[in-house]
Amino acid sequence: GLGEHRAKAERMFSLMDGFLKNDPISLQKDILHHVEYTVARSRFSFDDFEAYQALAHTVRDRLIERWHDTHIYFKRTKPKRLYFLSLEFLMGRSLSNSVINLGIEDQCAEALNQLGFEFEVVAEQEGDAALGNGGLARLSACQMDSLATLDYPAWGYGLRYEYGLFRQIIVDGFQHEKPDYWLNFGNPWEIERIHVTYEVKFYGTVEEVEMNGEKQKVWIPGETVEAVAYDNPIPGYGTRNTINLRLWAAKPSSKFDLEAYNTGDYINSVVNRQNAETISNVLYPDDRSHQGKELRLKQQYFFVSASLQDIMRRFKEEHTNFDELPEKVALHLNDTHPSLSIAEVMRMLVDEEHLGWHKAWDIVCKIFSFTTHTMVTDGEKIPVELLENLLPRHLEILYEINFNFLEEMKKRIGLDYSRLALLSIVEEGAMKSIRMANLAIVCSHTVNGVSKLHLEKLKTKTFKDFYGLYPEKFQCKTNGVSQRRWIVVSNPGLRDLISKWLGTEAWIRDADLLSGLRDHLDNADFHLEWKMVKKVNKMRLAEYIEAMSGVKVSLDAMFDVQVKRIHEYKRQLLNIFGIIHRYNCLKNMDKDSRRKVVPRVCIIGGKAAPGYEIAKKIIKLCHAVAEKINNDTDIGDLLKVVFIPDYNVSVAELVIPGADLSQHLSTAGNEASGTGNMKFLMNGCLLLATADGSTVEIIEEIGEDNLFVFGAKVHEVEKRRQKRLSNLAPLQPAKVPLHFARVLRMVRDGYFGHNDYFKSLCETVEFGFGNDYYLLTSDFGSYLEAQAAADKAFVNQDKWTRMSILSVAGSGRFSSDRTIQDYAESTWKISPCRCPL
Ligand code: Z2T
Numbered sequence: 001g002l003g004e005h006r007a008k009a010e011r012m013f014s015l016m017d018g019f020l021k022n023d024p025i026s027l028q029k030d031i032l033h034h035v036e037y038t039v040a041r042s043r044f045s046f047d048d049f050e051a052y053q054a055l056a057h058t059v060r061d062r063l064i065e066r067w068h069d070t071h072i073y074f075k076r077t078k079p080k081r082l083y084f085l086s087l088e089f090l091m092g093r094s095l096s097n098s099v100i101n102l103g104i105e106d107q108c109a110e111a112l113n114q115l116g117f118e119f120e121v122v123a124e125q126e127g128d129a130a131l132g133n134g135g136l137a138r139l140s141a142c143q144m145d146s147l148a149t150l151d152y153p154a155w156g157y158g159l160r161y162e163y164g165l166f167r168q169i170i171v172d173g174f175q176h177e178k179p180d181y182w183l184n185f186g187n188p189w190e191i192e193r194i195h196v197t198y199e200v201k202f203y204g205t206v207e208e209v210e211m212n213g214e215k216q217k218v219w220i221p222g223e224t225v226e227a228v229a230y231d232n233p234i235p236g237y238g239t240r241n242t243i244n245l246r247l248w249a250a251k252p253s254s255k256f257d258l259e260a261y262n263t264g265d266y267i268n269s270v271v272n273r274q275n276a277e278t279i280s281n282v283l284y285p286d287d288r289s290h291q292g293k294e295l296r297l298k299q300q301y302f303f304v305s306a307s308l309q310d311i312m313r314r315f316k317e318e319h320t321n322f323d324e325l326p327e328k329v330a331l332h333l334n335d336t337h338p339s340l341s342i343a344e345v346m347r348m349l350v351d352e353e354h355l356g357w358h359k360a361w362d363i364v365c366k367i368f369s370f371t372t373h374t375m376v377t378d379g380e381k382i383p384v385e386l387l388e389n390l391l392p393r394h395l396e397i398l399y400e401i402n403f404n405f406l407e408e409m410k411k412r413i414g415l416d417y418s419r420l421a422l423l424s425i426v427e428e429g430a431m432k433s434i435r436m437a438n439l440a441i442v443c444s445h446t447v448n449g450v451s452k453l454h455l456e457k458l459k460t461k462t463f464k465d466f467y468g469l470y471p472e473k474f475q476c477k478t479n480g481v482s483q484r485r486w487i488v489v490s491n492p493g494l495r496d497l498i499s500k501w502l503g504t505e506a507w508i509r510d511a512d513l514l515s516g517l518r519d520h521l522d523n524a525d526f527h528l529e530w531k532m533v534k535k536v537n538k539m540r541l542a543e544y545i546e547a548m549s550g551v552k553v554s555l556d557a558m559f560d561v562q563v564k565r566i567h568e569y570k571r572q573l574l575n576i577f578g579i580i581h582r583y584n585c586l587k588n589m590d591k592d593s594r595r596k597v598v599p600r601v602c603i604i605g606g607k608a609a610p611g612y613e614i615a616k617k618i619i620k621l622c623h624a625v626a627e628k629i630n631n632d633t634d635i636g637d638l639l640k641v642v643f644i645p646d647y648n649v650s651v652a653e654l655v656i657p658g659a660d661l662s663q664h665l666s667t668a669g670n671e672a673s674g675t676g677n678m679k680f681l682m683n684g685c686l687l688l689a690t691a692d693g694s695t696v697e698i699i700e701e702i703g704e705d706n707l708f709v710f711g712a713k714v715h716e717v718e719k720r721r722q723k724r725l726s727n728l729a730p731l732q733p734a735k736v737p738l739h740f741a742r743v744l745r746m747v748r749d750g751y752f753g754h755n756d757y758f759k760s761l762c763e764t765v766e767f768g769f770g771n772d773y774y775l776l777t778s779d780f781g782s783y784l785e786a787q788a789a790a791d792k793a794f795v796n797q798d799k800w801t802r803m804s805i806l807s808v809a810g811s812g813r814f815s816s817d818r819t820i821q822d823y824a825e826s827t828w829k830i831s832p833c834r835c836p837l
Helices: 002-016 024-037 048-077 095-102 107-112 119-123 135-149 254-262 266-280 293-317 323-330 340-351 357-366 385-389 392-413 417-425 437-441 454-464 463-469 483-489 490-504 509-518 524-549 571-585 589-597 613-630 647-656 678-680 695-702 713-730 738-748 756-764 776-793 797-809 816-828
Strands: 082-084 089-092 129-132 153-158 167-171 175-180 189-203 205-211 214-220 223-235 241-251 331-334 368-371 381-383 433-435 446-449 473-475 558-563 600-605 639-644 659-665 686-690 708-710
Touching: 024 107, 024 214, 024 368, 048 095, 048 119, 082 135, 082 293, 082 385, 082 437, 089 135, 089 241, 089 647, 095 107, 095 119, 095 223, 095 241, 095 483, 095 639, 107 119, 119 437, 119 613, 135 153, 135 223, 135 241, 135 483, 135 816, 153 293, 167 433, 175 613, 175 639, 189 293, 214 340, 214 392, 223 266, 223 293, 241 266, 241 293, 266 293, 266 381, 266 558, 293 331, 293 340, 293 385, 323 331, 323 357, 323 797, 331 340, 340 357, 340 392, 340 437, 340 659, 357 368, 357 392, 357 708, 368 385, 368 816, 381 385, 385 392, 385 509, 392 417, 392 437, 392 463, 417 463, 433 437, 437 463, 446 454, 446 816, 454 463, 454 695, 483 490, 483 647, 483 678, 490 509, 490 524, 509 797, 524 639, 524 797, 558 776, 571 738, 571 776, 600 647, 600 816, 613 639, 613 686, 613 756, 647 678, 659 678, 678 686, 678 695, 678 797, 686 695, 686 776, 686 797, 695 797, 708 776, 713 776, 738 756, 738 776
Parallel strands: 082 153, 082 331, 153 241, 331 368, 368 446, 446 473, 558 600, 558 659, 600 639, 659 686, 686 708
Antiparallel strands: 089 129, 167 175, 189 223, 205 214, 223 241, 381 433
């Protein structure tokens, strides 16, 4: 029975504790063991990649040990658990991160050394796990790291895409997409659970049956696929806790086999099996809108169904009464992508557990929380037509939820039909659809914004009506990033320097301690060492740039970086226009003035969604401008332009520590939070940014003197847009700053070639066409002033270093540990559950 089971588990627990040894000799033995028996190479001859594989398996064994201990401990203590549901996780590489969190970096380095390898080189062999698009997905990864480190009893759930985010190849300045078959060389960080499988059903019909004298709806599905679990251990830092990220892969159902094979068409049955696997095949590379694609909907439901079966099975193992569900289970919706979960839980409780609608609804309203990541109103929508076909029972449930909700609203606000239409979960019209954000807001107990500014906009614009109805639901959880990943892993020089001057490594678990760096603000030795760390990081980056693009850059230049997904609202175009302007200024300067110029290396990187034409043109323009300027011998080291291809987590780990200045240029009111700014801040790079998203809070924290803020403020944006349009009315050319007009004309007239191709790009900022929706024209002057201020500050290296130190010292609030603790205490109501050593 259960007691026996538990006794056995406890016996195992003590046996396994510390089973694997972590001294360099033991590690070496294990590495060689894996070389011989896992990688199947001779222990007398293996290369860097094989050394990586062997070390990865050595680390994996240790992760599994801790994973088991943690989960046995969770099972025994039965805490309330958090289930973090996200369709995207950008984990990047795992080796360094795991080794650091396990606290065995020195031992591993020594073990490798004695075998004739170097840890850094070996770690470089690993490819990225890129199961996500950008900010949202990397945030999920940082939050998993914090959940583990803070000992929370949490599980992550996601999809195991076989193809991650496409790899970006640049051919002649144009972006091309290549599939990222990341599993090609095996993945030592996952554990395949061939016995943890669930059937996921699609299509079919809904029928009404009599059950105990009551009418009951049953869904007779038409197609079944199987979900297989792949577990990815997530180790915490400074704790034995190692939590689980469970990713689902689709495979053909064994049930489906029998039926299909009996029809006699053996070959076609085998071919049809392939269809099941396509569900988890590929990540959608659009970071904002994937509307109306059946495969995407299938992915969402596949994910939701498998995860919830798993969660409910675990709940039922430990509890018998569903009334306990809200005390034991918190389900978190990472954006609207997993919000079909709401309908699925209702279906499970009503159709399968026969709880009755009202009881089920009562439970559902207590278990879901929701974070939105966007400023825009026009969120995710699922066409009813698709749902009707793919998930007929869920559509009925969604209608019922909406009917009840609207009835309640009629009681509260009266028969105001235009208002009711805005609140409705169902959008009527040419394309009837389900508004996933409305669904998530109505059914969640908490709706979180990702920065103060974001929450403000949610309350006053995006979800104004809902805020009026449920003011208490709306909360701010400003994003954060993990200092383990973004300092300890990626900037070891800075890590050592910080620890030396703080006299402790405690800041790795408590980022607020970074403020202690202020005590050394005027210490000359500290300054010297600080500058040295940056210089070494710049050298690494310069080598990479040369290898990547052939451009040689000067280490004395200011490294100015803008890396993020390419979007019109992020205004990479403003950056490029600024570069062209700088080039023009240099060309017009006499020798004397040139001697005073701060040399710049302008670095831009990022992927454009494959179907986003304008974003792709921005990439091409960047290359065209780079080619012109880099080949102008008259300019030399004063200005270099570099596009870093295939920007991803591991490239970020190299680029961010080597940056002097970073740019965050979104038109105020468009970036929900932004997290790149926090990563640069932690690495002592100064920010040149608009007062948008979380940058507003960074300004609060470090003071406006310690970064370069420019551009229209949120409250000014609407006015400026109106002004532009009213200028249009008499068809007079609106006031365009001379410098801006000149730069625009150069691009339009083919100064950088390809003028036909760039025409539509130019039109986005011209009147009568795109009407410069993102206000490049009106922010240009202010942008150039901020750039001039940055140049001026850079000349005074003492001042610059102080600003840099104060940036790191003020970055503590932007640790994902702070975000996660806030969620845990005020939204999820979960407590730490620390596995004993
Ligand atoms: C995404 O990365 C973000 C928002 C999305 O809205 C979708 C994706 Cl894939 C649907 C980003 C935000 O743009 C960014 O401001 C924020 O910092 C990040 O999510 C994490 O919250």
